[in-house]
Amino acid sequence: MVLEQLIAITEKEKKARKEICIRCCMAAGCMSSRGAEIKESIEKAVSEKGLQNRIEVRRVGCMGSCGQGPMVGIEPAGLLYQHVTPENAASIVEGLSGGSAEAELGDPKHPFFSRQKLIVCANSGRIDPERIEDSIEAGGYLTLQHVVSELQPSQVIDAVLKSGLRGRGGAGYPTGLKWGTVAKSPGTRKFVVCNGDEGDPGAFMDRSVLESDPHRVLEGMAIAGYAVGADQAFIYVRAEYPLAVSRLQTAIRQAKHHGLLGNGIFESTFNFNVELRIGAGAFVCGEETALMASIEGRRGQPHPRPPFPAESGLWGFPTLINNVETYANIVPIVKKGPDWFASLGTEKSKGTKVFSLTGKVRNNGLIEVPIGITIREIVEDLGGGAPDGAKVKAVQTGGPSGGCIPVEHFDTPVDYESLVGLGSIMGSGGMVVMDEHTNMVDVARFYMQFCMEESCGKCIPCRAGTVQMYELLTKIVERRGTRNDLEQLEELCDLVKHTSLCGLGQTAPNPVLSTLRYFRNEYLELLNKEVQESGSSGVQEQKT
Amino acid sequence: MKVIKPPLPSEDKRWKIVDAKMRRLGYAGHALIETLHTVQESFGYLDKEALSFIARALRVPPSRVYGVATFYNFFSLKPQGVHTCVVCLGTACYVKGASQVLAAIELYSGIKSGETTSDKQLSLLTARCIGACAIGPAVVYDGIVAGHRTPDNAVEKLEGVIGDGA
Ligand SMILES: Cc1cc2nc3c(=O)[nH]c(=O)nc-3n(C[C@H](O)[C@H](O)[C@H](O)COP(=O)(O)O)c2cc1C
Numbered sequence: 016m017v018l019e020q021l022i023a024i025t026e027k028e029k030k031a032r033k034e035i036c037i038r039c040c041m042a043a044g045c046m047s048s049r050g051a052e053i054k055e056s057i058e059k060a061v062s063e064k065g066l067q068n069r070i071e072v073r074r075v076g077c078m079g080s081c082g083q084g085p086m087v088g089i090e091p092a093g094l095l096y097q098h099v100t101p102e103n104a105a106s107i108v109e110g111l112s113g114g115s116a117e118a119e120l121g122d123p124k125h126p127f128f129s130r131q132k133l134i135v136c137a138n139s140g141r142i143d144p145e146r147i148e149d150s151i152e153a154g155g156y157l158t159l160q161h162v163v164s165e166l167q168p169s170q171v172i173d174a175v176l177k178s179g180l181r182g183r184g185g186a187g188y189p190t191g192l193k194w195g196t197v198a199k200s201p202g203t204r205k206f207v208v209c210n211g212d213e214g215d216p217g218a219f220m221d222r223s224v225l226e227s228d229p230h231r232v233l234e235g236m237a238i239a240g241y242a243v244g245a246d247q248a249f250i251y252v253r254a255e256y257p258l259a260v261s262r263l264q265t266a267i268r269q270a271k272h273h274g275l276l277g278n279g280i281f282e283s284t285f286n287f288n289v290e291l292r293i294g295a296g297a298f299v300c301g302e303e304t305a306l307m308a309s310i311e312g313r314r315g316q317p318h319p320r321p322p323f324p325a326e327s328g329l330w331g332f333p334t335l336i337n338n339v340e341t342y343a344n345i346v347p348i349v350k351k352g353p354d355w356f357a358s359l360g361t362e363k364s365k366g367t368k369v370f371s372l373t374g375k376v377r378n379n380g381l382i383e384v385p386i387g388i389t390i391r392e393i394v395e396d397l398g399g400g401a402p403d404g405a406k407v408k409a410v411q412t413g414g415p416s417g418g419c420i421p422v423e424h425f426d427t428p429v430d431y432e433s434l435v436g437l438g439s440i441m442g443s444g445g446m447v448v449m450d451e452h453t454n455m456v457d458v459a460r461f462y463m464q465f466c467m468e469e470s471c472g473k474c475i476p477c478r479a480g481t482v483q484m485y486e487l488l489t490k491i492v493e494r495r496g497t498r499n500d501l502e503q504l505e506e507l508c509d510l511v512k513h514t515s516l517c518g519l520g521q522t523a524p525n526p527v528l529s530t531l532r533y534f535r536n537e538y539l540e541l542l543n544k545e546v547q548e549s550g551s552s553g554v555q556e557q558k559t
Numbered sequence: 560m561k562v563i564k565p566p567l568p569s570e571d572k573r574w575k576i577v578d579a580k581m582r583r584l585g586y587a588g589h590a591l592i593e594t595l596h597t598v599q600e601s602f603g604y605l606d607k608e609a610l611s612f613i614a615r616a617l618r619v620p621p622s623r624v625y626g627v628a629t630f631y632n633f634f635s636l637k638p639q640g641v642h643t644c645v646v647c648l649g650t651a652c653y654v655k656g657a658s659q660v661l662a663a664i665e666l667y668s669g670i671k672s673g674e675t676t677s678d679k680q681l682s683l684l685t686a687r688c689i690g691a692c693a694i695g696p697a698v699v700y701d702g703i704v705a706g707h708r709t710p711d712n713a714v715e716k717l718e719g720v721i722g723d724g725a
């Protein structure tokens with residue numbers, strides 16, 4: 016492939032475009048509500064009316080408002096239909112040819128859409144993720160071409176560094192610094208790894224990106240490979256995401272076929288091969304050292320760092336590991352320049368962040384917002400508050416490693432530092448809204464059970480501590496707990512946090528600590544009053 | 560030294576698929592998890608014969624094969640029922656009432672999560688988020704996701720799924 020061919024494909028695609036485009040969401044959410052049938056019935060209606068020359072029916076990825084799905088969009092009219100069914104889908108075509116559509120109209124001007132800033136998700140819901148030509152028409156692989164033919168690896172790293180991009184997998188480590196370390200580490204081989212394990216239960220940003228725009232991630236990885244000097248990459252995707260896996264397989268095959276991956280990319284000396292690895296249902300494999308053990312075909316158990324993967328990763332070679340969303344940011348950064356990217360966000364956290372907004376909130380779905388937006392704006396303006404007149408009580412960010420932020424702090428801007436200040440973390444982007452009916456101690460117990468079951472068992476504080484903490488929480492939830500139990504719980508939190516080997520154990524107490532910090536009353540109310548006063552347990556049994 | 564490849568365990572064509580996977584990855588030790596995936600996809604679960612065959616073919620100790628197969632939740636060492644029903648218990652589904660959905664299904668089927676009915680018709684499983692959070696509570700019936708489940712419509716759908724296959 017050379018530049019001219021890339022341009023030729025773009026021209027050909029542009030010519031083939033029709034007057035009207037009906038976009039049918041075929042990402043996992045809408046697919047599960049008969050998205051494929053909807054597309055078929057629209058296609059049938061188009062051909063029955065003989066409108067094939069005017070109307071294109073396109074499979075697209077996620078449009079964001081998954082909770083209102085299945086979604087169908089009409090371009091250029093800018094219409095959005097929601098809760099579409101295969102039965103009323105045909106009437107959408109009717110609506111385009113003078114009749115009236117029966118399907119429910121959505122509001123594309125709603126803050127849910129208008130407050131978003133799309134960088135990572137710019138092509139999501141617009142292009143067909145199973146056609147590389149669609150990606151190319153949207154500018155795909157042009158940046159890679161520019162990078163391999165005109166930039167030095169160090170220039171690419173400088174751009175990423177200057178952009179201020181920080182890792183989107185949770186910890187927020189500056190991406191450019193990591194790339195620089197891998198580039199400098201001596202090694203006869205180097206690897207690039209994309210972390211698509213997305214273990215936070217309640218988050219689906221990476222799934223959506225992979226299902227909606229896989230080429231964006233592949234191109235970002237290839238640019239990373241060029242920058243750090245790696246010729247082999249792995250994408251690790253969890254097995255729970257079969258559609259993302261199959262779309263990635265398709266994308267990798269197409270990119271290889273067009274010479275956009277493989278050897279001698281754009282007639283340069285740059286080789287880059289990507290292999291897919293499927294996870295097997297272990298949360299800890301999202302942790303980078305465990306993930307690499309898993310790629311090597313071993314049990315996914317973390318090992319102590321240092322050495323960091325950047326120095327000694329896969330099979331002992333320097334390895335760059337970044338999250339899906341991190342890679343998806345690379346193309347726009349290189350294309351539009353680091354200054355443009357750095358102009359978005361806050362002083363220390365640049366760009367946008369994709370969140371999956373779920374739980375007790377009216378508008379469930381995927382949103383991409385500038386970093387620095389307040390929690391209130393997200394939950395109330397975009398999310399529309401809690402359904403059924405209930406009051407929102409808190410929002411959970413960061414999953415099992417994060418915490419619950421109460422409504423008093425909703426005016427805090429969302430960035431890495433301020434969320435840590437509140438006892439939570441930015442995490443990978445899960446945002447679960449809780450309302451007045453949610454029992455916070457139960458939520459803490461829910462996460463502790465998760466960590467207990469997902470602990471890999473390598474180190475004792477985490478393996479044994481999570482079990483103890485879970486039992487104490489259960490006792491409290493079942494109103495059998497005493498003040499002593501609460502004290503012991505707090506001590507254990509401290510111990511497990513400071514003595515565990517990997518991030519799983521180190522952060523497992525966070526949901527407990529943050530609910531204790533903001534909702535201590537809920538714990539106290541659950542304590543067994545009688546036992547509490549007499550100071551010994553077993554009183555309850557005697558009572559009956 | 561010429562490496563001797565162990566013979567396939569049986570004539571069953573599915574072993575050819577498994578062998579093709581290992582060949583593509585050069586019979587290397589790191590192909591282990593990918594190979595286990597292929598066996599589980601083809602046969603539905605991993606039995607002892609499969610594990611020891613893989614150990615020989617990839618030249619890794621049987622203890623490591625067993626260790627890996629039991630470490631990851633996705634692998635099953637027991638045969639599954641004709642139908643599977645996976646209830647998501649991820650956070651988003653949980654706060655919207657997934658545990659009531661699970662309880663209703665357990666009551667209906669008479670089995671607990673992780674079990675298979677005695678007539679081998681149904682296996683009931685739970686998951687940690689399948690990425691359908693926005694339409695939770697989510698349940699996966701025979702690989703197909705259904706969103707917005709309530710205890711009632713979850714059981715109703717299950718009846719349909721089991722009925723269809725019988
Ligand atoms: C228990 C645990 C689970 C993790 N899960 C994920 C995950 O699902 N996805 C992810 O990208 N990073 C996850 N991480 C963070 C990774 O270890 C790593 O920091 C990240 O992939 C680096 O990429 P980034 O710099 O682009 O964020 C997890 C860390 C821990 C400790």
Ligand code: SF4
Nearest residue numbers: 472473474477517520
């Ligand atoms: S902290 Fe937990 S998950 Fe991490 S290594 Fe120790 S036991 Fe394993």
Ligand code: FES
Nearest residue numbers: 647649652691692
């Ligand atoms: S929490 Fe159930 S699909 Fe994510």
